Amino acid sequence: MKFWELTSSFREERDILWQVLMQDKWEKYCDHFKRWDDIIQNQERHILDEVLPFDLCYEVAVKSKKEYWLSFNESPQIIYNFRPDIEYLERLLPSEILIRFGGEKIEDARERSMTEVQPRPLNGNVEVIGSYVLTALGMVAVLRSEHNKIPDNCLLSLSNEMKRWLVKEEFTPLNVDPYSAYKKLEAQRVQNIRHYLIVGVDHFDKPKPGEVMKIIESSN
Structure with missing residues (x-):
């Protein structure tokens, strides 16, 4: 998950972002977040597009109160940021989307109301x-x-x-x-x-x- 995707996905829960980023182990990313407006204005792509550690993204996602809905009985599957009038649905939390489909799908579903997803191949694992x-x-x-x-x-x-x-x-x-x-x-x-x-x-x-x-x- 890229830095801009994380901040976009949880921009309505900035308190959670601060709570996680203020930990000593994420000091580098906290410093970036403190000057986020300047980074956006100057389009500092090396920061915006940096791929974040999974553990950082998970710590944020698991605290989120947002919910999404997975239409799992179709191919490709679809994640909605609202509950559609569909029979086969699974309620998903952001942390589950991160694990199963990748953090970029949280941002995509939030911005576009829905996004197509596929479970990752396991090859017997x-x-x-x-x-x-x-x-x-x-x-x-x-x-x-x-x-x-x-x-x-x-x-x-x-x-x-x-x-x-x-x-x-x-x-x-x-x-x-x-x-x-x-x-x-x-x-x-x-x-x-x-x-x-x-x-x-x-x-x-x-x-x-x-x-x-x-x-x-x-x-x-």
């Missing part, structure tokens, strides 16, 4: 949409596969094979509330996005959003 921990059950990962459910008791590995996770089984919440959360889960399942109980192999780290992992072996 697995895409991490998100992860969280449930006190009673352990680690849960939201994963997308291209065609089928990920097999129980298989091992997933980062591309550099530095970390591995065991997929225990699919996790299906018994009581999902509100109804909108249930509808989102159903929309995701149609797209082969499911929640899985996982455990780290010799570590306790969660897989990071946006990572692509490979299935390396089955433990059956």
